[in-house]
Amino acid sequence: MAAYYRRGRATAAVTACLSALALAGCASNDATAPQAATPAPADASAKTEGGVLPGQPDINGDGKVVIGVLSPGDINDKGYYQSFVDTAEAFATEKGWTIIKRGSVNTSEALNAARALCQQKVDMVALGASELRDAIPASEEPVCANTAWYVPSADNILQTPKIMLSTDQADQSMLAAGYAAGLIMKDNGDTKAGFVTGPEADFTVTASAAFKAGIRLVVPEATLTTTYSGDLNDSAKAKEATQAQISQGVKVIYPYLGGATDAAAELANANGVLTLTPGTDRCDSTKPKFDISVLFSPGDYFKAALEELATAKLRMGVEKVWTLGVDPFPTVKICNGTPEQNEKLAAFIADVGSKKIDTKAEVKRLGS
Amino acid sequence: MNEVREDLRQDSPQRPGRKPHPAPGTDDTSGRRLLAFLTPSAGGWQTGLATVVGVLVALALSSLLIAVTGGSPLASVQALFQGSMANWTAWTSTLLYAAPLLLVAVGACVSARSGTFNIGQEGQVLIGALFGAWVGLRLAVPGPLLLVIVLLAASLAGGAWAALSSLMYRIRGVNIVVSTLLMIFIAQQLVAFAVNTSWLLQESRIGDAIVSPQSNPLPAGALLGSVGEYPNLQVNGGLLLALVGAVLVAVALARTRWGFRLTMLGLNPLAAKHAGVRVNALGGMALAISGAFAGLAGAVLLTSPVGVNRLQSGIAMNIGWDGMLVALVARNRPLLTIPVALLFGVLRSGGGFLAATGVPPFLVDVVKALLVLAFVAPPVIVAMIRRRRAGVRTARAEHRPAPVAEGAAL
Numbered sequence: 001m002a003a004y005y006r007r008g009r010a011t012a013a014v015t016a017c018l019s020a021l022a023l024a025g026c027a028s029n030d031a032t033a034p035q036a037a038t039p040a041p042a043d044a045s046a047k048t049e050g051g052v053l054p055g056q057p058d059i060n061g062d063g064k065v066v067i068g069v070l071s072p073g074d075i076n077d078k079g080y081y082q083s084f085v086d087t088a089e090a091f092a093t094e095k096g097w098t099i100i101k102r103g104s105v106n107t108s109e110a111l112n113a114a115r116a117l118c119q120q121k122v123d124m125v126a127l128g129a130s131e132l133r134d135a136i137p138a139s140e141e142p143v144c145a146n147t148a149w150y151v152p153s154a155d156n157i158l159q160t161p162k163i164m165l166s167t168d169q170a171d172q173s174m175l176a177a178g179y180a181a182g183l184i185m186k187d188n189g190d191t192k193a194g195f196v197t198g199p200e201a202d203f204t205v206t207a208s209a210a211f212k213a214g215i216r217l218v219v220p221e222a223t224l225t226t227t228y229s230g231d232l233n234d235s236a237k238a239k240e241a242t243q244a245q246i247s248q249g250v251k252v253i254y255p256y257l258g259g260a261t262d263a264a265a266e267l268a269n270a271n272g273v274l275t276l277t278p279g280t281d282r283c284d285s286t287k288p289k290f291d292i293s294v295l296f297s298p299g300d301y302f303k304a305a306l307e308e309l310a311t312a313k314l315r316m317g318v319e320k321v322w323t324l325g326v327d328p329f330p331t332v333k334i335c336n337g338t339p340e341q342n343e344k345l346a347a348f349i350a351d352v353g354s355k356k357i358d359t360k361a362e363v364k365r366l367g368s
Numbered sequence: 369m370n371e372v373r374e375d376l377r378q379d380s381p382q383r384p385g386r387k388p389h390p391a392p393g394t395d396d397t398s399g400r401r402l403l404a405f406l407t408p409s410a411g412g413w414q415t416g417l418a419t420v421v422g423v424l425v426a427l428a429l430s431s432l433l434i435a436v437t438g439g440s441p442l443a444s445v446q447a448l449f450q451g452s453m454a455n456w457t458a459w460t461s462t463l464l465y466a467a468p469l470l471l472v473a474v475g476a477c478v479s480a481r482s483g484t485f486n487i488g489q490e491g492q493v494l495i496g497a498l499f500g501a502w503v504g505l506r507l508a509v510p511g512p513l514l515l516v517i518v519l520l521a522a523s524l525a526g527g528a529w530a531a532l533s534s535l536m537y538r539i540r541g542v543n544i545v546v547s548t549l550l551m552i553f554i555a556q557q558l559v560a561f562a563v564n565t566s567w568l569l570q571e572s573r574i575g576d577a578i579v580s581p582q583s584n585p586l587p588a589g590a591l592l593g594s595v596g597e598y599p600n601l602q603v604n605g606g607l608l609l610a611l612v613g614a615v616l617v618a619v620a621l622a623r624t625r626w627g628f629r630l631t632m633l634g635l636n637p638l639a640a641k642h643a644g645v646r647v648n649a650l651g652g653m654a655l656a657i658s659g660a661f662a663g664l665a666g667a668v669l670l671t672s673p674v675g676v677n678r679l680q681s682g683i684a685m686n687i688g689w690d691g692m693l694v695a696l697v698a699r700n701r702p703l704l705t706i707p708v709a710l711l712f713g714v715l716r717s718g719g720g721f722l723a724a725t726g727v728p729p730f731l732v733d734v735v736k737a738l739l740v741l742a743f744v745a746p747p748v749i750v751a752m753i754r755r756r757r758a759g760v761r762t763a764r765a766e767h768r769p770a771p772v773a774e775g776a777a778l
Contacts, residue, residue, distance in 0.1 A: 156577030
């Protein structure tokens with residue numbers, strides 16, 4: 001009997017503790033959010049830290065230049081992630097530098113992967129995409145003291161004196177991609193488009209909305225079917241999603257994918273459906289064939305940073321913002337466009353660059 | 369008194385239409401057979417010799433694979449060494465990986481001792497991290513107390529998640545090996561949902577920025593501290609937790625009545641039942657303890673510098689699977705898991721350096737698998753050869769004509 005009482009009291013105590021914990025759970029999610037990103041000063045060299053690191057390109061002074069590249073994706077995807085590594089390799093080969101590249105880095109392992117690069121005495125740690133931003137704290141650690149950092153940004157990364165941020169606005173290039181697709185659809189009398197991508201994450205949802213808004217700028221009655229296959233690199237799932245969209249009668253498909261891009265594009269080609277590239281210029285490709293190249297390749301952005309490193313002008317603590325219609329990248333081109341289509345697209349891109357077109361407002365208005 | 373009451377409960381008539389299922393370990397023959405297959409008895413000098421040969425073959429195959437993929441085996445070994453043991457920084461990285469591996473392995477030893485094969489540690493790690501993150505990000509509790517609550521919450525959640533498999537077996541007879549395995553996929557979906565849902569655990573949006581499928585970083589008060597500072601040797605609290613856990617479990621299994629009962633249950637559940645062991649409770653508890661250790665490993669991944677102190681879909685980093693392999697290589701002996709976990713930590717932290725040699729990092733996983741096979745396969749093969757020889761001898765003896773006494777025919 002006494003044992004029953006003891007058990008009852010223990011149960012009551014556990015319940016009370018759990019209730020107290022539940023009641024104490026008053027912190028909101030936003031209470032633990034990092035502080036808003038601080039804009040970089042116009043003159044970064046005025047800061048006590050950051051600025052131009054001495055000794056570039058051999059920043060750590062060990063007699064050789066080593067660039068360490070970390071990518072969260074498949075570095076053989078013939079697209080977005082590969083372009084970053086290819087650019088670095090081509091540039092390094094030209095300059096006689098060494099490249100250490102590591103693909104498919106789990107975001108949870110980003111920090112340790114960056115530390116490993118620093119231990120290998122790299123002069124620059126380059127992150128292939130903003131997903132690996134959790135590696136940035138390593139830039140503050142002594143092991144990475146003499147290392148430059150290149151980080152692609154997506155607005156939610158805190159600027160620090162130890163890193164260089166490279167930013168583009170995804171809605172600009174995706175809106176222009178949709179606009180280019182809309183021009184072709186209008187001339188062909190089509191109204192159905194498709195968007196095949198991987199996980200239903202914020203970046204894919206936003207990209208889909210901007211693409212839809214771009215099409216509707218030209219074809220207001222157009223519809224966009226979006227399929228989330230769950231994996232940017234799974235070719236079987238991508239083909240299944242593409243086939244389903246083709247069966248629904250879409251005439252343009254945007255395979256917004258990684259390693260699965262070519263499989264989806266080939267299937268679209270076989271069914272006479274137009275396709276767009278997710279990041280790189282592949283107008284010359286014949287298998288698969290692409291009709292519109294959407295250029296927002298991280299490799300193109302990275303090349304500019306490498307050129308600055310080679311000429312000892314790379315600054316830390318600054319953010320480079322790439323703007324459509326202002327910088328060479330991002331941009332969009334129709335592979336075999338008519339003069340009229342090319343002219344309209346060029347005018348649209350120029351209007352985005354001159355801020356005549358508010359891309360965010362257009363996406364909000366037409367992308368839902 | 370309790371044991372008598374348990375016996376009476378088992379003998380009492382069951383409700384019509386409901387078939388009772390025995391305790392985990394008593395009738396789960398597939399799991400028991402699998403476990404026995406993977407952790408056979410030592411087997412003497414032949415097994416030792418076969419293990420040495422197996423390891424050499426594994427290393428030779430690994431070298432061959434590295435050479436085939438365009439790398440240099442020597443350079444790869446050097447890279448593994450530099451990344452894991454060459455200096456204090458490398459050792460720090462190795463120890464950080466070894467801690468969660470050790471926790472999972474120690475838990476696996478407990479369930480294996482009871483004859484229950486828990487292969488769902490990867491999911492239990494995820495659930496531990498999920499609940500740890502929720503508690504760490506939502507409770508307005510100061511400093512070290514928050515860390516303690518995070519660790520406790522993760523352990524409880526991992527334990528409860530594993531106990532569900534025990535419950536499913538008890539109520540509906542669902543095979544424990546299968547259910548613990550399938551529960552991993554549910555855990556993965558739950559974590560993915562949590563980090564993709566803004567009102568649950570997805571990180572806060574700053575301005576118009578695109579948010580990633582991950583939580584906000586845990587507050588400083590919820591992080592495990594370290595002795596020493598990176599890049600010099602840093603011994604994290606997670607490693608101390610894991611070591612204490614391993615020693616406690618080893619002592620409990622070897623020196624306590626609970627450990628004796630658990631061992632008895634693992635060796636012969638029917639005998640244990642007849643000896644008065646509460647097999648249902650004990651088997652279920654062993655599985656829950658195994659899950660609790662895995663959940664604690666999830667908390668260590670979340671709160672120590674081995675990860676990024678956020679909940680992410682990939683936070684488990686296959687630590688659950690590797691931890692189970694550590695236990696298998698250590699033949700489910702808690703103290704032996706310490707050096708084996710260290711070895712696996714070496715392979716993990718050294719794997720990061722392989723990129724410099726041009727060898728794909730996933731080859732480290734192949735090397736690990738070969739090493740596990742080298743340790744697990746020899747005793748099985750030796751036992752099979754012995755059984756076959758014994759069978760041949762028995763057959764020969766049966767076919768040999770019976771000796772006839774002289775003059776018997778007369």
